[in-house]
Ligand SMILES: Nc1ncnc2c1ncn2[C@@H]1O[C@H](COP(=O)(O)OP(=O)(O)OP(=O)(O)O)[C@@H](O)[C@H]1O
């Protein structure tokens with residue numbers, strides 16, 4: 001009986017599941033992850049190129065930002081997705097260095113592959129990488145310098161470095177200044193610790209004018225006009241009601257039919273309706289409100305009464321803007337008009353409608369909470385503004401991180417070269433095969449200066465040699481001037497980045513590389529059949545995939 005069973009495969013996975021194991025699984029994963037890293041490599045640095053991404057609806061995004069590119073790329077391979085994760089995490093944590101993180105992760109895997117070919121076991125590589133990554137964080141600490149909120153010049157340099165190569169070159173100075181002032185005005189210092197809450201910054205985009213015409217406004221900008229032209233255009237000392245229900249008559253919950261048989265009845269029905277709307281508006285007026293921001297609609301009759309009462313009203317305000325308005329003006333969101341009181345109202349010195357680029361916008365300035373600021377971004381076309389917005393986002397984030405952490409490192413490839421050198425020395429102190437992994441890690445970091453040189457049309461090998469020579473002589477901040485090809489002191493050149501950008505990039509890259517390396521078995525279930533043709537068909541198995549049975 002047992003003999004009879006012997007030749008039969010036992011199925012434990014659902015039909016169509018695919019399985020790849022061992023070396024093959026590893027090399028598939030590494031290949032996919034490397035491909036993703038390679039895709040963003042050409043965008044690194046001031047001389048990096050941009051990518052144009054077109055989605056299935058034909059919408060175009062032009063960007064140089066690693067996280068944005070990877071997010072828009074619609075990647076399917078699971079290991080490749082992990083690299084996308086690395087850059088997404090980097091974006092969430094520090095906002096910049098997303099390309100760096102992905103590129104380092106790819107290079108770590110490439111070096112690991114070489115080691116695997118030399119029969120070094122992936123778990124040894126993983127533990128060596130972990131050691132190296134910890135040591136790298138320590139070394140970076142020793143390279144860091146202090147910056148405080150008062151070092152205006154350095155903060156401007158940080159913003160500038162983050163924006164280089166992102167299409168904002170011509171107006172970098174203006175945008176850096178905006179970014180630094182915006183962050184400075186929202187910093188919250190408690191017990192000597194700075195905290196930056198990015199939600200306090202509201203970015204509004206308006207096509208038209210030049211990028212340099214962008215400005216920082218203390219307060220909020222709402223991209224909406226007042227609902228009625230008879231309302232005042234300017235309201236000083238505004239008392240603001242933030243209403244998140246529609247200002248109109250409530251619909252009855254049951255379907256009711258009203259039959260009207262005479263013109264008098266119709267008139268009295270309309271009169272009644274008018275009275276009810278008027279009583280809603282009266283409640284708003286009684287609370288003392290002079291400005292209304294409504295998240296939903298305001299019907300014609302209500303608009304009329306509001307304007308007669310001299311109230312400035314705006315309708316269909318975005319939910320996120322309502323929340324920001326609440327924070328800025330100290331008002332409460334009102335969900336029941338019957339209960340509106342003076343205590344619910346927010347305050348601002350001025351609410352004003354102004355024309356920007358052909359459209360009316362509402363400016364709320366002199367708010368209760370001075371920590372609410374807005375940036376009005378201008379630019380020739382929508383794509384230009386979107387690209388500038390991403391550059392500005394990076395700048396805001398790094399300045400915020402720098403003020404929070406108060407530590408900085410030089411950029412331009414200098415920390416990577418220094419780290420590579422020091423890790424190489426560290427490797428020599430280790431015994432066993434982990435030494436090889438730490439060496440591989442140190443070489444992998446050199447991908448950053450190499451890529452900076454390559455993207456600038458310089459010879460990567462020559463430049464790396466020169467950089468190493470400088471660092472061996474003790475110039476820890478020697479980096480590559482990508483515009484002239486010279487090796488210069490990056491600190492003096494003002495190319496500086498928050499320490500956290502580097503530690504986070506290296507740490508995230510190392511962690512994900514380790515995770516990918518430790519996988520030696522991929523079991524993928526079938527996807528739902530796409531379209532009618534797939535029904536009842538045997539799926540085509542790609543070569544090398546193990547099939548559905550387990551032997
Ligand atoms: N003026 C400069 N000269 C030399 N290197 C520079 C200069 N400005 C920035 N860099 C370097 O360029 C690299 C950053 O490039 P880039 O901004 O394209 O990528 P990223 O910050 O890794 O990712 P992303 O900005 O897309 O999130 C850093 O290593 C930085 O030190």
Ligand SMILES: [Mg+2]
Pocket residue numbers: 096097098161162163394
């Ligand atoms: Mg950057």
